[in-house]
Amino acid sequence: MKAILALEDGTYFEGESFGAAGEVTGELVFNTSMTGYQEVMTDPSYRGQIVTMTYPLIGNYGINDEDNESDEPQVSGFVVRESCNYPSNWRCQKTDEEFLKENNVIGIQNIDTRALTKHIRNQGMMQAVISTEDLNPNSLVQKAKESSLSSELVQEVTVGESYFLQADFQSKYHIAVLDLGVKENMLDSFKQCNADLTVLPADTTAEEILELNPDGLFISNGPGDPKDNPEVIAEVEKLVGKLPLFGICFGHQILALALGADTYKLKFGHRGANHPVKNLSTGQVYITSQNHGYAVKEESLPEEMIVTHKNLNDDTVEGMKHTKLPIFSVQYHPEAAPGPHDSDFLFNKFIELIVDSAA
Numbered sequence: 347m348k349a350i351l352a353l354e355d356g357t358y359f360e361g362e363s364f365g366a367a368g369e370v371t372g373e374l375v376f377n378t379s380m381t382g383y384q385e386v387m388t389d390p391s392y393r394g395q396i397v398t399m400t401y402p403l404i405g406n407y408g409i410n411d412e413d414n415e416s417d418e419p420q421v422s423g424f425v426v427r428e429s430c431n432y433p434s435n436w437r438c439q440k441t442d443e444e445f446l447k448e449n450n451v452i453g454i455q456n457i458d459t460r461a462l463t464k465h466i467r468n469q470g471m472m473q474a475v476i477s478t479e480d481l482n483p484n485s486l487v488q489k490a491k492e493s494s495l496s497s498e499l500v501q502e503v504t505v506g507e508s509y510f511l512q513a514d515f516q517s518k519y520h521i522a523v524l525d526l527g528v529k530e531n532m533l534d535s536f537k538q539c540n541a542d543l544t545v546l547p548a549d550t551t552a553e554e555i556l557e558l559n560p561d562g563l564f565i566s567n568g569p570g571d572p573k574d575n576p577e578v579i580a581e582v583e584k585l586v587g588k589l590p591l592f593g594i595c596f597g598h599q600i601l602a603l604a605l606g607a608d609t610y611k612l613k614f615g616h617r618g619a620n621h622p623v624k625n626l627s628t629g630q631v632y633i634t635s636q637n638h639g640y641a642v643k644e645e646s647l648p649e650e651m652i653v654t655h656k657n658l659n660d661d662t663v664e665g666m667k668h669t670k671l672p673i674f675s676v677q678y679h680p681e682a683a684p685g686p687h688d689s690d691f692l693f694n695k696f697i698e699l700i701v702d703s704a705a
């Protein structure tokens with residue numbers, strides 16, 4: 347079945363429907379990871395976005411029940427050059443197309459994803475629409491223009507009720523997790539560090555968090571513009587100086603805003619599994635997994651916050667820490683699902699910070 351991908355600037359691409367039929371709008375972004383399409387599809391940070399995979403063959407090892415980063419696919423739409431109909435892997439349970447179809451996610455294939463990506467790199471991220479129903483490019487461009495990224499994406503992905511998770515081995519620490527769209531693999535990473543977790547809805551207040559008496563608070567990844575969440579930022583601000591704090595990606599941005607700094611939107615973001623990040627104090631470079639469209643403004647950081655990491659591609663802030671309090675955060679994804687495991691140790695680093703600050 348024919349499908350069209352149309353962008354708000356008037357550009358459009360004809361392709362073939364794959365996954366569910368219908369029509370969907372979203373912010374068009376690209377991801378350069380060669381593997382990990384299942385983790386990308388199910389990462390709640392992609393809520394509201396149409397994701398283009400730049401690697402040309404997607405789906406070749408299929409989909410399994412274990413690698414999801416959340417309960418369902420989160421992307422609004424999925425764009426590929428070619429989806430594989432005959433995946434081959436011992437863990438494979440279904441094809442990517444079956445997965446999208448059964449979860450009602452609209453995909454499009456046979457797209458020149460190289461040309462599309464170059465276009466987004468030049469023009470920046472923008473709203474787009476995929477349709478199998480309306481095949482009139484002019485009307486589709488109009489629909490893309492009229493759409494916008496929702497400001498309530500966190501409410502769509504956060505947990506309804508808090509829940510408890512036990513550490514994989516001996517329980518030694520208790521970490522409160524502010525779930526703004528948390529990826530499963532972040533929870534797994536903490537569980538492997540002897541941490542019990544209480545996962546909390548995004549509207550949990552600072553008082554409620556303190557009542558749990560946790561050893562620290564982890565602020566998770568999440569979708570959309572961090573500034574669309576003033577209530578969350580205000581509650582995190584109240585916890586500065588009260589608990590050890592660690593933020594990843596969206597959590598890093600929320601933490602920066604809570605400390606009085608500012609964030610801004612990047613032109614086309616960082617989404618992929620090989621972004622080089624430099625630790626400014628050791629000079630060591632890590633290859634990191636990333637997925638973000640916003641970043642922290644370096645010059646807006648208060649004096650007590652220092653930049654610890656920078657992206658070697660564009661010199662943007664990738665990590666920060668407080669000079670006196672046990673607070674640090676990174677923009678990249680140490681849990682790396684998908685991606686390299688260079689930065690796994692950061693989960694343990696938070697535990698060490700908790701131990702040190704209690705001593």
Ligand SMILES: NC(=O)CC[C@H](N)C(=O)O
Nearest residue numbers: 567568595596638639640
């Ligand atoms: N992975 C994330 O947490 C993404 C954070 C934020 N939504 C951004 O795009 O910058």
